[in-house]
Amino acid sequence: MNDYPYEFELERIKERIKESAATTIGLQLPEGLKRVATEIALELYHATGAEVIISGHSCYGACDIDEKLEREVDLLFHFGHTETFPFYKREPVVKGKNKRKLFFIELRSSVDVKPVVEKAAVEITGARIGLVTTVQHVHRLEEAKKVLARMGKDALVGKSRGLKYAGQVLGCEFSSARVPCDEIMFVGSGTFHPVGIALYTGKRVIAADPFSMQISIVEAEEQRKKRYLAIARTLDAKSFGIIMSTKSGQFNLDKAISVCRKADAKGLNAFLIAMDDITEVSLLGFKVDAYVNTACPRLAEDFDKLSVLSAEEFEVVLGERDWGDIF
Ligand code: SF4
The missing domain is CATH 3.40.50.11860 (Diphthamide synthesis DPH1/DPH2 domain 3)
Structure with a gap:
C-alpha cells in the first residue's frame, strides 16, 4: 500500500469493524486500485478477524455500489468516491442492527499539487480562473489557490450543487466549475473530466496532472464541434x-x-x-x-x-x- 499515494484510512476502518462487531465485510475498489485489494483484505482480516469479501465487479464511480455484496455483508467499504446526492436516491441496503452498511473511503492523495499548479499557471490567459478537482485532491485546493495568487491570478473555487466539497467535480457533475472566470484549471488525471468541464462551461480548460506533471489544454469549441459531428452522423x-x-x-x-x-x-x-x-x-x-x-x-x-x-x-x-x- 505504501506504493500508492493515497490515504486508505485502514485504522479508521478497523475501528469501525470492531465497534460494529461486524463479522463479514466487503471491499470495493476502483479499477486502477484493484491490485491493492488483497493487501487491504489481509490486513483487515488479521486485525479484526472479520471475513473479507472483495468485490470483483467494475467500479467507476459513487454510482456504482456493489449492492449484491452490500446485502450479504455487515459493512461495505467503497474506496475512491464520496457520498453524492444523485446516487443516494437509491434504496439503502440495511441488515439487522447495522443500519448503515456503506462507508465511503475518499482516498485522499498525498501528492503535492503545488508544483503542477505552478507549471500550469503559465498557460493561463485571463486574470480569473475557476479551480476544480476530484475528491482525491480537494483538500489541496487552498494551497493551489495560494500558488495562483502569488502568480497574480485570482482563483475561484465554486460550490457544487450535488457533491460534498466545494471545487469537487465528477464526470457527470460539474456545477462547481460554473464561476465567473475566464478559464478553468482542473487538477487531476485523465481527459474525461477536462472534456466534460469544457463542454459544460464553454470555457478553455487547463488540465494539470499532479502525478505525471503533464499539462494539457482542452478547448471548448473543439469539443463542441466533435459533439455536433456526432449529432450530424x-x-x-x-x-x-x-x-x-x-x-x-x-x-x-x-x-x-x-x-x-x-x-x-x-x-x-x-x-x-x-x-x-x-x-x-x-x-x-x-x-x-x-x-x-x-x-x-x-x-x-x-x-x-x-x-x-x-x-x-x-x-x-x-x-x-x-x-x-x-x-
Ligand atoms: S461520471 Fe458519474 S455516472 Fe459516470 S461513473 Fe462517474 S459518478 Fe458514475
Whole structure:
C-alpha cells in the first residue's frame, strides 16, 4: 500500500469493524486500485478477524455500489468516491442492527499539487480562473489557490450543487466549475473530466496532472464541434437503442422511457437496452443505427465505432431543441 499515494484510512476502518462487531465485510475498489485489494483484505482480516469479501465487479464511480455484496455483508467499504446526492436516491441496503452498511473511503492523495499548479499557471490567459478537482485532491485546493495568487491570478473555487466539497467535480457533475472566470484549471488525471468541464462551461480548460506533471489544454469549441459531428452522423438514423444502466446510481427508467416515447412520436424505432457494464463490444450485436445514452456520460468518450448521443443531443436530432441550447 505504501506504493500508492493515497490515504486508505485502514485504522479508521478497523475501528469501525470492531465497534460494529461486524463479522463479514466487503471491499470495493476502483479499477486502477484493484491490485491493492488483497493487501487491504489481509490486513483487515488479521486485525479484526472479520471475513473479507472483495468485490470483483467494475467500479467507476459513487454510482456504482456493489449492492449484491452490500446485502450479504455487515459493512461495505467503497474506496475512491464520496457520498453524492444523485446516487443516494437509491434504496439503502440495511441488515439487522447495522443500519448503515456503506462507508465511503475518499482516498485522499498525498501528492503535492503545488508544483503542477505552478507549471500550469503559465498557460493561463485571463486574470480569473475557476479551480476544480476530484475528491482525491480537494483538500489541496487552498494551497493551489495560494500558488495562483502569488502568480497574480485570482482563483475561484465554486460550490457544487450535488457533491460534498466545494471545487469537487465528477464526470457527470460539474456545477462547481460554473464561476465567473475566464478559464478553468482542473487538477487531476485523465481527459474525461477536462472534456466534460469544457463542454459544460464553454470555457478553455487547463488540465494539470499532479502525478505525471503533464499539462494539457482542452478547448471548448473543439469539443463542441466533435459533439455536433456526432449529432450530424445520426440525422438519417431510423432506429435507436436507448442505453440504460442497471447500476443503482445510473438507472433512470423514466428518462429512458421518455426518450423512447419521443422517438416513437417522430416515427422512429427505439428499443430500451439495459445492462450493467456497458461496453461497445456488447452493443455491437444489436441491429440499430445509433444509440442514445441515459447512463454514465463517459460512454460517449469510450466508444469509437458506434454513434452515441446524450438524451439532450437526441432532442436536437428530433428537432425539439436547438444545438446552441444544449451547452
Ligand atoms: S461520471 Fe459516470 S461513473 Fe462517474 S459518478 Fe458519474 S455516472 Fe458514475
